[in-house]
Amino acid sequence: MTPIATTPLKVDFPAVQTRLTAEEEAVVIETLRSDPTWTQGEEQKAFEKEFTEYIGCADSVAVCSCTAALELAATLLRLGPGDEVIVPAHTFVSTVVPFARTGAKVVFADIDAEMRVVSAETLKPCITPKTKAIVVVHLYGLPADMDPILELAAQHGIKIVEDVAQSPGGVYKGRKTGSIGDYGCFSFQNQKNISTLGEGGMLTVKEALQGELARKLRWMGHWPFAGPRDRYWVPAMGNLVCGVEGVWPFNFCLSEVQCAVGRRLLQRLDAINEERRAQASFIRQGLASVPELSFQRVPEGHVHAYHLLSARYDGLAGKTRNDLVELLYQEYGIKCVVQYWPLYRSDLFKAFGYGHIHLPNTDRFFDNMLSFPFWSGIPKETLRYMVESIRGAVERLRRAGS
Ligand SMILES: Cc1ncc(COP(=O)(O)O)c(C=O)c1O
Known part of the structure; x- marks a missing residue:
């Protein structure tokens, strides 16, 4: 049982880390009133474009959480039984579960004693011929030492996923975290440096094609018809595609209001x-x-x-x-x-x-x-x-x- 405190709580550990300004709050109402779709619209497109420019990556895909972004990364890596993925154990659970869910074996790497994130030295002993991916977490906001990790990964043909939930806007030798590996997974959950009204996330990618595949997986395979149509209702209102062979799509969408708030917060990140x-x-x-x-x-x-x-x-x-x-x-x-x-x-x-x-x-x-x-x-x-x-x-x- 927690002993009763003799002093009233003076400094709480807060759930919301960055409050909205009055102008940012006004964006919520304004978007609700003016946005024609409330989801999958122009705010999302603009948020993704601005995020891509800010991070310096090939593309960004807005999603409902960092966990969703990690699920997409794990899916796009085509991991499965027989594969191995190296992850830290000192991290939030979402870093690992999406990779474990694929059936791949999770291999836990230790952290550097002073930086408290993984390093090339702690990752190296975990590599085997089965290793397909390494998930690097820039924990507490500190960018890991990426160059030696990239070198190690290149030597063994291993893909890198950056878990950027805690380091949006962090910089490693001139590069933003989330632009360094093959995939970057961001969180806009309430406790993060910026939050899109309590939940939200972004997947950033190094190759543009991966962004397109992620979009096909994001909203249950909905994708525009290839050519023009004489009648908008024929053969149906929407098209459904299989973006990634053998993979069922998800609903990982972020709403227009959340994207509108995300755009404003990005400006002051x-x-x-x-x-x-x-x-x-x-x-x-x-x-x-x-x-x-x-x-x-x-x-x-x-x-x-x-x-x-x-x-x-x-x-x-x-x-x-x-x-x-x-x-x-x-x-x-x-x-x-x-x-x-x-x-x-x-x-x-x-x-x-x-x-x-x-x-x-x-x-x-x-x-x-x-x-x-x-x-x-x-x-x-x-x-x-x-x-x-x-x-x-x-x-x-x-x-x-x-
Ligand atoms: C390191 C790390 N990865 C992933 C997540 C999951 O983020 P979300 O809540 O947006 O799914 C968190 C959230 O706390 C986190 O701290």
Whole structure:
């Protein structure tokens, strides 16, 4: 049972990270009133075009979630039994399930101990002749070190899927995350840096043909008739095609209102991320002299999108991460969370036979990590309160342990 906090909650861990401006809210009403279709219309086309330009990829396909984008990527890769896909275990469950669903074997790679994302070194031992794809997650918003990963993949003819749910607008050596691998999967769910009203996603592709195939799969195979028709109702209102041989299509559509909001938010994504970087840097610098806390290492050339701010706590004399989370919650009213259960330790993955796996960096980080409350537009006084409280709490635990 959670002990009762002695201090009222002062800094919650929020569900919505970026609120809409009044102008963005007005776009919702305006689109509802003026849009002739409410789905699959001009807003979607424009959102996809603007997203493609922003990311610098060949094409973008708007979908209802990042999970849907990952399902499309897994489908387009034509994975199946006998194939292997390498994934991190320290990630949100959606990174893995779409690939597991194909019947391919999931191979869990460890994370780099300091960057806390996969690297060429952690991926390499997982490669076998059966490996068809690697899913790289730019977790917490930090772009993974992609060049060595791309080189490794090219040597073995392996495709790369980037899970960009947490790093929209993140940059790796001048390239936006989501433009580097063969597929990029974005999330606009409520907790992300930008959200299309609670749910939403985007699939980006390196080859234009993959975008066309994804569109044929997105809305149950609906596709325009090839030529002109004398009568619009003959042979029927809509055409149905099989976009990918042997694959039944889905309904993964994003509504026009969501696309309209997405377009507006895309315009301020860079500013949102800039502010988030400033917030993260304020907290990181404020805690730089606290040796028990270590944040993600951000190498030169990696521009962090700071979806979240997580740290490892290496407590002294038996003090644990749970002691720190409890103290911050109970006495300072700051709600931190513990995230990304190594998937092989979950009942879900145990039920599918992955329960025997242990990865040292993944386990160590998860067992000692905490994620601080983080959102767009944290007031300066809250940032100061967080820094002082976290420093104070760690010092108290240090004294109690010595
Ligand atoms: C790393 C990662 N991948 C995928 C997803 C799934 O995103 P969605 O909720 O849009 O399906 C999330 C969402 O939390 C995520 O954090």
